[in-house]
Amino acid sequence: MPDIDTTTSKPQPGHYVAPLEETPLDAIDTIKAEGKPSNLWIDAWADLRRRPMFWISAAMILIIVFVALFPGLFTSEPPNSNCQLANSNGAPTDGHPLGFTRQGCDVWSRIVHGAATSLSVGIIVTILVFTLGVLFGAFAGFYGGWVDGLLSRIGDIFFAIPYILAAVVIMSVLADYRNVWVISLAIGLFAWPVTARVLRSEILRVKQSDYVTAATAIGVPRFKIMWAHVVPNSIAPVIVITTIALAGAIVAEATLSFLGVGLPSTFMSWGNDIAQAQTTLRTAPQVLLYPSIALSLTVFSFIMMGEVIRDALDPKARAQR
Amino acid sequence: MLWYTGKRLLQVIPVLLGATFLIYFMVFAMPGDPIAALYGDRPPAPGVIEQIREQYHLNDPFIVQYFHYLIGIFQGDFGVTYSGQSVNDVLARTFPVTIRLALLAIFIEMVAGIFVGLISGLRKGGIFDATGLGVSLVLISLPIFVIGFVAQYFLAIQLGWFSPTVGAGAPLEDLILPALVLASISFAQIVRLTRSSVIETAGLDFVRTAYSKGLTRRRIVPVHILRNSLIPVVTYLGTDFGTLLVGATVTEGIFNVPGVGRTLFQAILRGEGPTIVSFVTVMVLLYLIVNLLVDLLYAVLDPRIRYA
Numbered sequence: 001m002p003d004i005d006t007t008t009s010k011p012q013p014g015h016y017v018a019p020l021e022e023t024p025l026d027a028i029d030t031i032k033a034e035g036k037p038s039n040l041w042i043d044a045w046a047d048l049r050r051r052p053m054f055w056i057s058a059a060m061i062l063i064i065v066f067v068a069l070f071p072g073l074f075t076s077e078p079p080n081s082n083c084q085l086a087n088s089n090g091a092p093t094d095g096h097p098l099g100f101t102r103q104g105c106d107v108w109s110r111i112v113h114g115a116a117t118s119l120s121v122g123i124i125v126t127i128l129v130f131t132l133g134v135l136f137g138a139f140a141g142f143y144g145g146w147v148d149g150l151l152s153r154i155g156d157i158f159f160a161i162p163y164i165l166a167a168v169v170i171m172s173v174l175a176d177y178r179n180v181w182v183i184s185l186a187i188g189l190f191a192w193p194v195t196a197r198v199l200r201s202e203i204l205r206v207k208q209s210d211y212v213t214a215a216t217a218i219g220v221p222r223f224k225i226m227w228a229h230v231v232p233n234s235i236a237p238v239i240v241i242t243t244i245a246l247a248g249a250i251v252a253e254a255t256l257s258f259l260g261v262g263l264p265s266t267f268m269s270w271g272n273d274i275a276q277a278q279t280t281l282r283t284a285p286q287v288l289l290y291p292s293i294a295l296s297l298t299v300f301s302f303i304m305m306g307e308v309i310r311d312a313l314d315p316k317a318r319a320q321r
Numbered sequence: 322m323l324w325y326t327g328k329r330l331l332q333v334i335p336v337l338l339g340a341t342f343l344i345y346f347m348v349f350a351m352p353g354d355p356i357a358a359l360y361g362d363r364p365p366a367p368g369v370i371e372q373i374r375e376q377y378h379l380n381d382p383f384i385v386q387y388f389h390y391l392i393g394i395f396q397g398d399f400g401v402t403y404s405g406q407s408v409n410d411v412l413a414r415t416f417p418v419t420i421r422l423a424l425l426a427i428f429i430e431m432v433a434g435i436f437v438g439l440i441s442g443l444r445k446g447g448i449f450d451a452t453g454l455g456v457s458l459v460l461i462s463l464p465i466f467v468i469g470f471v472a473q474y475f476l477a478i479q480l481g482w483f484s485p486t487v488g489a490g491a492p493l494e495d496l497i498l499p500a501l502v503l504a505s506i507s508f509a510q511i512v513r514l515t516r517s518s519v520i521e522t523a524g525l526d527f528v529r530t531a532y533s534k535g536l537t538r539r540r541i542v543p544v545h546i547l548r549n550s551l552i553p554v555v556t557y558l559g560t561d562f563g564t565l566l567v568g569a570t571v572t573e574g575i576f577n578v579p580g581v582g583r584t585l586f587q588a589i590l591r592g593e594g595p596t597i598v599s600f601v602t603v604m605v606l607l608y609l610i611v612n613l614l615v616d617l618l619y620a621v622l623d624p625r626i627r628y629a
Contacts, residue, residue, distance in 0.1 A: 156332075157339030160609055162563030165601050168589055169347050172597050251464045255571065258466050260590045278470065278575075285474050292467040300462035307458065 040236060044312040054308045060301035068115040075109040100287075107287060111294045113268040118250045118298060121184050125249035128188030130242050133195025134231070140196065141203030141234075142226045152200070155193040163190035164252055171261040178264050187252045191245065198241050202234040209233070236313045243306035247299045254295055270295040325620050333613055340605050341394065345387050348598050394606075399599045408599045411584055419569055419580035421493070425500035426565065427558065430508040435554065438515025439547060445520055453516070457509035465568045469502045469575040486577040499576040503568050507561050514557055518550035525549075552623050559615030566604045 048054045067074055100107060140151035170186035171178065206212070207230060215225045256262035257271025265272055270291040277288035393400065399408035441450040460468075476498060477485035483498040522528065523546050531541045572578070574586035581600065588596040 153335055153339070156336045157343060160336050160340040161343065161601075161605050162567055162608065164567045165563075165604060166344075166347070169344060169597060169601055172589060173348055247462070254464055255466065255567070259571070259574075259586065274466065274470070281470060281474055282478055288470055288474075292464075292470070296463050296467055299464070300459065303462050304458065 040313065044309070047312040048308060051308055051312075053304060054312075057301045057304040057308065060297065061305060064115055064119065064298055064301065067112055068119045071112045071116065075106070075112045078109075107273075107290050110268055110273055111270070111291055114270045114273065114291065114294065115298070117180065117263065117267055117269045118253060118295070120180050121187070121253040122246045122250040122302075124181065124184035125188040125191065125252075126242055126246045128184065129192045129195055129245050129249075130238070132188070132192035134199060134235075134238065136192065137196035137199030137238075138203065138226060138231050141200035142207065142222075142230055148200075151196075155196050158190050159193035159197075161190055163187060164255055166190040167252060167256055168259065168261055171256055175261075178262070180263070180267075183253055183256060183262055184249075187249055187256075191249070191252075195238055195241055195245065199231075199234060199238050202237055203230055206230050206234045240306055240310040240313060243309055244303060247302035247306070250295070250299055250302070322620065326617060329613065329616055329620075333609060337606075337609060338391075340609070341391060341602060342387060344598060344602055344605065345390055394602065399603060400595060408596070408603075412581065412603065415579060415581045415584050418578060419573070419582060422496050422500055422503065422573070422578060422580060423565060423569060425493070425496055426503035426507075429500055430504035430511055431554075431558075433504070434508045434511030435515050435547075435551070438512040439519055439542075439550075441512065442516040442519030442523065442550075443542065443546075445516075450516070453512055457512045460505055460509040463505075465502065465506055466571050466575060468505050469499075469572055472498060472502050473575060487579070496578065499572045499578055502576075503565065503572045506564060506568055507557075510557065510561065511554060514554050515550060518553050519546060522546050522550045552619065555622060556615060556619050559612045559619075562611045562615075563608050566608060 136151050136155055140148040140155075164187075167183070167186040167190065170189070171183065174182055174186075212225060212229055215229055216222075220228075253262060253269065254271030254274070257269045258275045260275065262271055263269045265276070273291040274288055274295070277284070277291070281288055397409065399412070401407055437453050441453040444450055473485050477483045484495050487495040487499065528541065528545055531545050536545075566582070569580065569582035570585050570589075571582070573580045573582035577583065581603070585597065585600040585604075588600065
C-alpha cells in the first residue's frame with residue numbers, strides 16, 4: 001500500500017463541518033422576494049405580448065368598438081337617410097364608396113351603424129352566458145352530490161335544444177317585442193350550458209389541490225373557499241370559451257336576422273342587410289358582399305383573440321405547436 | 322356495457338321531458354292568442370272559437386295541455402302544419418332528402434377533415450399545417466349563410482360548375498354544393514380536433530414501441546396513430562349534430578333543397594308558430610337520439626368510458 005500523506009488530502013467526512021454562514025437562512029427569503037412574481041395570468045400576458053396574432057386581433061377589435069361607439073366619425077350619413085329608389089343597387093359614387101342597397105340607402109353607412117347592434121348583442125349575450133354558466137358550473141362542480149345532479153340535469157335540458165333553434169322559437173313567439181335585449185336573452189338563455197360544463201370539469205380538478213385542503217383545514221367557510229380559491233383558479237378555460245361565445249353570439253344574431261326572426265328592419269343589422277340583399281344576388285352581389293365581409297371580419301377578430309388566449313393560457317397547447 | 326347502456330337510457334328520459342316541456346312552455350305560456358293569430362283581422366264566430374278551444378284542449382290547465390302534446394309525440398303525432406297538412410306527411414316527404422344531404426355533408430367533412438388533420442398533425446409546424454390552421458380559422462369565422470351565398474354566386478352562378486338551386490326530386494349531383502357548404506363549418510373543427518389528437522397519440526409510448534419494433538410508417542400511421550386518434554372526432558360528430566341541423570335549415574333555404582330544413586326555414590319566414598314548434602321538436606328529438614347513439618358508440622370504441 002503506497003504511503004499517503006493524510007494531512008494534505010481532503011478532511012475526513014466525519015470531521016468536516018460546513019461553515020454556518022455559507023447559507024444563512026434569510027438568504028432563502030431574499031431570493032424569493034427578488035424573484036419576479038409569477039402566476040398563470042402573468043405568464044399568459046408575457047406569452048401574449050410576443051404574438052403578432054394577439055396585436056392584430058386586438059387592433060381589429062378596438063377599431064370595431066370605436067366604430068360602434070362613434071359611427072358619426074366614419075360616415076356623415078345618418079342611418080336610413082337619403083334613401084332614394086333611383087339609386088337602387090347603384091354603383092359607388094362620390095361620398096358613397098360602397099354603392100347603394102336595393103332601397104337606395106348608402107351601404108357604407110348601414111355597415112358602420114350596424115357595428116353597434118352586433119357588438120351590443122355579442123356583449124349582452126356574453127355577460128348572460130358567463131353569469132349563468134359560472135353560477136351553474138361553480139355550484140355543480142364545487143358542491144357535487146345532489147346539487148351537481150340537479151344543476152347538471154338542468155344544464156342537459158337546456159343543452160338538448162340547439163340554441164339557435166331555441167332562439168328561433170322564442171323570437172317567433174315574441175314577434176311584437178323584437179329588440180336588442182330580447183334577442184340577446186333568446187340567444188343567451190340556451191347558450192350557457194357549455195360554459196357551465198367547462199367550469200364544472202375544471203373545478204372537479206382544482207378541488208383536489210392542496211391549497212383547498214389547507215383552506216378547509218384552517219376553517220375557511222366552504223362558500224368562501226369556492227369564490228376565493230376554487231373559482232378564480234378554474235376560470236381560465238371559461239375566459240377562452242367566453243371570447244369564442246362572443247363571436248358565436250354575433251353570428252347567432254346575424255343568422256336570426258337573416259332568417260327573418262331577428263331584429264326588425266328598422267334596426268341596422270348586418271344579418272338584415274344580407275337577408276335583404278339575397279334576392280338580388282345575381283344582379284347586385286356587392287350589396288350582399290360588403291355586410292358579409294364586415295360580419296366575417298368581426299367574428300374573425302374575436303375568434304382569433306380567443307385562439308391566442310387559449311394558447312397562452314394552456315401550456316399543453318403551447319407545447320403542441 | 323349493458324349497465325352503461327341502461328344508465329345512459331335512463332338519463333335521456335328527464336332531458337327529453339324537460340326539453341319538450343321547455344319548448345312547449347316557451348310557445349304557449351307567452352303572450353298572444355293562438356286563435357286570434359289563426360284568424361287575423363276578422364274575428365270568427367264565438368261558437369267556432371269555443372269549438373277550436375275544445376279541439377286543441379285550450380281550456381285545460383297548462384300542464385294538462387302539455388301532457389296532451391307529450392302523448393301526441395310518443396304516439397308519433399307531431400301535429401298539423403299551418404296549411405293543414407299533417408306534420409308526419411311533410412316529414413315523410415322531406416326527411417329522406419335531408420338525410421341524404423346530411424350524410425353527404427358528414428361524409429365530405431369526415432374524409433376531408435380527417436385527411437387534412439392527419440397530415441397537419443404528422444407534419445406539425447410545416448407549411449401544410451400552417452395553411453390548414455389558417456384556412457380552418459377563416460372557415461370557423463364565416464357564418465354559414467355567407468359561405469352559402471359566396472359559393473352559390475361564384476361556383477354556381479359565375480363559374481357554372483354546379484346548379485345554383487336544387488331541382489325536383491333532389492338528385493345527388495345537385496346536392497353536392499349544398500353538402501359542401503354544410504360540411505365547411507364542421508370541416509374546420511374536425512381538422513383541428515384530428516390534428517391535436519394525432520399529435521398527442523404520436524407522442525405516446527406504444528407508438529415509439531411500434532417504431533422500435535421496426536414497423537413501417539405505412540403501418541403505424543393508419544393502424545396505430547389514426548385509429549386511436551379518431552375517438553374524440555366521433556364524439557364531436559354527436560355534439561355537432563345541432564350545428565348540422567341549424568346549418569341544414571339555412572343551407573336548404575338558400576339552395577332551395579326540398580328537405581326538413583327548408584320547411585322550417587319557410588315556416589319561420591312566414592311566421593307559422595305551430596309549424597315551427599313541431600319541426601323544432603322533431604329536430605331536438607333527433608339531436609337527442611343521435612347523441613345517445615354517439616355516446617353508446619363512444620363506449621364501444623373506448624372501454625375506459627363504460628367502466629368509469
